[in-house]
Amino acid sequence: MKVFLIAGEPSGDSLGAALMQGFADLSSDCSFAGIGGEGMEAAGLTPLFPMSDLSVMGLAEVLPRIRLLRRRIAQTAQAIADSRPDLVVTIDSPDFCLRVLRKARAARPDLPVVHYVAPSVWAWRPKRAARMAPLVDHVLALLPFEPPYMQAAGMSCDFVGHPVVAAPRASEAEAQAIRQSDTVVLALPGSRGGEIARLAPRFGQALGQALPKGAQVLVPTVASQAEQMRAQVAQWPVPAQVVTDPARKRAAFRAADVALAASGTVSLELAANDTPMVIGYDMAPLTRMIAERLVKLDTVTLVNLVSDTRAVPEYLGRACTVDNLAQGVRDLLGDPARQAAQRAAMRLTMDRLGQGGERPGHRAAASCLAFMSRKAGGGPAPAP
Incomplete structure (x- = not known):
């Protein structure tokens, strides 16, 4: 055939x-x-x-x-x-x-x-x-x-x-090998060039406000976007490492304490690795205006939708500001109850996805x- x-x-x-x-x-x-x-x-x-x-x-x-x-x-x-x-x-x-x-x-x-x-x-x-x-x-x-x-x-x-349920995951030993700090945070500002250009500067500034000194920031990305991502990360106020090797990316997802991520399938990848998250997303002004008129849900995060909860905080469109993202990360890092609620929603999501x-x-x-x-x-x- x-x-x-x-x-x-x-x-x-x-x-x-x-x-x-x-x-x-x-x-x-x-x-x-x-x-x-x-x-x-x-x-x-x-x-x-x-x-x-x-x-x-x-x-x-x-x-x-x-x-x-x-x-x-x-x-x-x-x-x-x-x-x-x-x-x-x-x-x-x-x-x-x-x-x-x-x-x-x-x-x-x-x-x-x-x-x-x-x-x-x-x-x-x-x-x-x-x-x-x-x-x-x-x-x-x-x-x-x-x-x-x-x-x-x-x-x-x-x-x-959903393919996320069958994706390979890092071992605990692999996760520990990539950790270099007591606080490990993933930054995931998208996989398309436009998303990276629009979201990476906000994500970097937000992490600069939110993270304790010495926190380790890992930025997994696809090889085709690595050059653009490195150029963006070089301007961030916090040191960050771009990760493209598939095995190291899997280790980063498992090792992270929290993530700041663009909306999309990546929320399910984080859920599969039991990593609590804050979601941020924005579009070009014209596209945003159209989306605001058409979207009919109060959440776009797949973990929230599949689990029928609102455990994952999201900042979309005009709400996707540096200050809001920073506050969301601070709140999540400092509140074990918020993290536990997300992990319960993640487990339910994975069950429902097969x-x-x-x-x-x-x-x-x-x-x-x-x-x-x-x-x-x-x-x-x-x-x-």
């Missing part, structure tokens, strides 16, 4: 790599083409072009790169037409992926399509599922409450578990194969 995959950012690359491994475990005749990053390359994908071309978010951030993105959309659709895959799997990045699918489906209306990561219609823009349905047949959901939203729009959908069960990448691949069997008329193959 020829599978064409499209991932547009580091979190999607991780999903894609695990999915490729799941396909390899379940089927001996799978081959892969498409777009991905370091993880998917390691799993055997030769990317059509660098995934970093697609790693932008928000209207204000996209506009300067619109010509490049249009070329990449056309190039990707043509690659699908040329390779004639048995299955296309688009992974997150819906704005890019759906534009590709419109072109690909126009050329081949019967093209089987799976989308990995259900759009967050429960949070904002609820009509996105209905707009996606003409282009997508089947959805792989990371969160247990998402399938009914997709099914109501006319797509089949399986909850396959910790201890079958690996999500394996479940995702099984769901794709079951979908293909149904589409081929082979009957209701069991879902994961």
Whole structure:
């Protein structure tokens, strides 16, 4: 089976790599083409072009790169037409992926399509599922409450578990080896260039206000953003070390006492490592204005949503100020009860995301194969 995959950012690359491994475990005749990053390359994908071309978010951030993105959309659709895959799997990045699918489906209306990561219609823009349905047949959901939203729009959908529950974690010895202070803090100002430019200066200033003298600050990041992150960190009022090696990043997540992090999947990585956190996030002014009108929830942090608590403090948009972030970190560092409440919410979150069960990448691949069997008329193959 020829599978064409499209991932547009580091979190999607991780999903894609695990999915490729799941396909390899379940089927001996799978081959892969498409777009991905370091993880998917390691799993055997030769990317059509660098995934970093697609790693932008928000209207204000996209506009300067619109010509490049249009070329990449056309190039990707043509690659699908040329390779004639048995299955296309688009992974997150819906704005890019759906534009590709419109072109690909126009050329081949019967093209089987799976989308990995259900759009967050429960949070904002609820009509996105209905707009996606003409282009997508089947959805792989990371969160247990998402399938009914997709099914109501006319797509089949399986909850396959979140990959964070199967991610490798550092040992206690590895965590202790990276600790050089009584207080270890992670700073995680995002994985996209725009996020880093916008959030890293605030995070650095906030930590300068909040941390005791001698605290150790570790800044895990992806290799593609390391140079930009180092340039930012060099301007911080506190010494900080950028970490790119995967094993050392895992050790940093386990070793940390608290974290100051951008909103996103990283909150689940911290939860998996039992690390209490403060969340901060902001967008370009135009994007923020649009988001303020559209977001319908009182929290965007996944730990809060999955656990149905509000244990993790978050400072979003105009509230994402240096003073607020600093106070949030101080409050968390100095209050064991706050830390305990977060850890209880984290444990509940991990249970609900499938910790201890079958690996999500394996479940995702099984769901794709079951979908293909149904589409081929082979009957209701069991879902994961």
